[in-house]
Amino acid sequence: MSYAMAPANGSDERRDEGNDQRRARARRNALLLGLLAAGFYVGFILLGALKGIFPG
């Protein structure tokens, strides 16, 4: 499946279908990136609870 949009000479139907697929994929990607950010947030607080993990 291409990550690019449907070509300009494609039909309206094909373009709408491509749009739906693309937006669904964008939402999934956004969710994963949000989870990554949340993981960093929680992870650094957990690291903070373990004294002495950083040099100095």
Add this chain to the structure above:
Amino acid sequence: MSTTAIDVHAGHHHPKGVLPWIMRWVTTTNHKDIGTMYLVFALSMFFVGGLMAMVIRAELFQPGLQFVDPHFFNQMTTVHALIMIFGAVMPAFAGFANWMVPLMIGAPDMALPRLNNWSFWLLPFATLLLLMTFLFPGGAPASGWTMYPPLVLQTGNAFPFMIFAVHLLGLSSIMAAINIIVTIMNMRAPGMSLMKMPMFAWTWLITAYLMILAMPVLAGAVTMLLTDQFFGTSFFTAGGGGDPVMYQHIFWFFGHPEVYIIILPAFGIVSQVIPTFSRKPLFGYAAMVYATAAIAFLSLIVWAHHMFTVGMPLGGQLFFMLTTMIIAIPTGVKVFNWTATMWRGSMTFETPMLFAVAFLFLFTIGGFSGLMVAIVPADFQYHDSYFVVAHFHYVLVPGAVFGAFAGAYYWLPKWTGHMYDERLGKWHFWLTAVFVNVTFFPQHFLGLAGMPRRIPDYAVQFADFNMISSIGAFGFGLAQLIFVWVVIKCIRGGEKATDQVWEGAEGLEWTVPSPAPHHTFDTPPVIK
């Protein structure tokens, strides 16, 4: 909203009446509207933060205490930094991204338009939360923008407001970053492969990943400060077994990538402007992409160079010194490629190009002083002195802010449909370029002579350079009013801009009419 209250012109809704007009901006999901709001907000905050800088420089005009008490001075330095970083520079580049990334990649809008609206509207409320603390008993936060414990824990009533504001600002940035990544990865026009994207889109893609890695770390750090203050934990409280130095490690794990979050989009803008006004393609496009990625990666592993003086092991000092110096290599690649792009080009010097060339010279000065402070033994002399203030202001003002000005002048005709006043633009540039050096260059000498940063008073031997620096700052501040006038004048009218605007401009954004219609690329273009 009633259709009778709306005029529709070229797909652009013009509601009649104050409330519908307000609601149009509050509820908009259009990337151009949101980009405009980001840019207007950033410019407003540039003046709010600038006013605080004027207070700082007025107080430092001569030795002794003149205008403000030391506690208020500390509030000024703290909130000036927070507002300039989170309220002015980052939103300015988010505005450029909102306006230009969809146009550059041939997308009809951002991938998640409602999230985009929310990302923006968190900003004014977060900033208001921070600024309203000036009205509290005890005033605004005064511990420096780095919020180091244990000092920050003495903040008073403003403390939880500052923490909440920082959380909201971070959330806004993370959501904007997610949106930019998924837009670039999913919404590109057919044929627009990653390695065909304009450099501005590339630098923003890499910046957005940095934001996702760095901003949650800041949020984690300030959450721990909050629990130390109110919930009896001892993350950073030595009395309870915690470690204040650990806060510095965590903060700078965010703080150094933040520097590149601020500067990489400016690199992107300069990479668009220089080829246009040199009438040549960007030299070494692939090398530029890889250099940007290398800078971003290295920015994640150099954080402790901000804190050499805490007393870390020799191995740590060497590691952080060497990794910091290695950043000069990809940065050097970029400076070389921008210079090589201009080499034998048919160059003209319209205002965007003037700002881009000045960026190249002056950012490099900031880069060189960065190499100086990266040297561990030397840093013990420079640390916490005005030399550091001079260094990071050279990176942030003639670096990031000049990049933003270059972008604003470059794309204003595309946004407004009118050419800006070139004569006024050049006045703005020359006054800004002269005064920025008058302001910040003497600060190198002050720092080398031993003047500490963040002090409202100083020994008499520092008087002359401080006076020069303050005169420069007032001149710089006044020169920015010209920019506001140029923008207002350009919005109100002027010579009609063509679609391509600039003779040497290339890219999808120059194929749409000027001003860009409210909706573009509903039918995706095909890139050959």
